Amino acid sequence: QVHLVESGGGLAQAGGSLRLSCVGSGRPFNTYAVGWFRQTPGKLREFVARIERLGDRTYYADFVKGRFTVTRDNAKNTGYLEMNKLEPDDAATYYCAADERNWGDARYSSHFDYWGQGTQVTVSS
Numbered sequence: 001q002v003h004l005v006e007s008g009g010g011l012a013q014a015g016g017s018l019r020l021s022c023v024g025s026g027r028p029f030n031t032y033a034v035g036w037f038r039q040t041p042g043k044l045r046e047f048v049a050r051i052e053r054l055g056d057r058t059y060y061a062d063f064v065k066g067r068f069t070v071t072r073d074n075a076k077n078t079g080y081l082e083m084n085k086l087e088p089d090d091a092a093t094y095y096c097a098a099d100e101r102n103w104g105d106a107r108y109s110s111h112f113d114y115w116g117q118g119t120q121v122t123v124s125s
Contacts, residue, residue, distance in 0.1 A: 002026045002098045002114040009094060009119030012086050020119060022079040022096030030054065033099040034072060034079040035112055038092035038121075045095070047107040049081060059105050088125045093118040 008020040022034060033052045039045040049070040050059045058070050067086075072079040079096060097112035 002032065002100070004096050004098060004114055004116035006094065006096050006116040006119040009121045011122045011124060012083075014086060014088055014123055014125045016086050016123075017082070017084045018086065018121060020081040020083065020094055020096075020121075022081075022116060024077050024079070024098065027100075029072075029077040030074040031100065032113075033102050034070075035097045035099060035107075036070060036079075036081045037095045037097060037109065038090075039095070039118075040092045045109055048094070050099075050105075050107065051079065052104075053102055057104075059107070061107075083121070086121075086123045088123050091121055091123045093120050095119075 003025045005023050012018050035050040036048040037045045038048050047061050051070045051072050055072045067084050069082040095118045096116045098114040100113045103111045
């Protein structure tokens, strides 16, 4: 069983930055990939970024390329999503998720086994 807890959400101005954190527990953090998704009311949860278990490969949704960076520190059992140049459309609840099977470039919610509770990001224009 993996338990994930996100933090770091809040209010940012358009053009500003936030860094989200995702702390994992329950199983060794370096045994699973970490993904980030976001969701707004009435919409499906959408893929944002993913980092493989050793941090050697990352994948991004087209709409965040060049603005968001996904990293991890396995020694701290923590994954990060650095969000820069925020836009009003980035406002959402952000979730981190664990992929124990390490699918690779896998971007569907069904590829992930465990989820955090989410952290809210608000962007003012």
